[in-house]
Amino acid sequence: MPYKVINDFRDKENNNIIYRKGDTYPVEGYKPSKKRITELSKEHPEHRLVFIEEVKETVKQINSEQDSNEDEQLNENKE
Template structure:
């Protein structure tokens, strides 16, 4: 499953990788745990924001009704 960054953050669990709004999460060969995905996709208790959301697949022009 792919995720999209909706708030900028530095991922301390992935070698301090920097993520900007619009980036795909995760970068590189890093495989986050379900727990890490849950932490980033729900309101963070310290920062009071959500960092990632599930990326929605966009239909190509040829696939539209």
């Protein structure tokens, strides 16, 4: 399940990767623990920030993305 970064942070549990607001969490190839997801999606006691939120894709968004990808492929084939 992908998450959206809503506040910048450094992931100390994954090679200190820096995530910026708007990034997708986690990076490809990294599978965080459920505990880590919970830590990042709840208010941090020291920083008083939430760092990630769950991305909820609707069927309409998924279909729109697929249509966009198909259009790009068609345009590439014409060139």
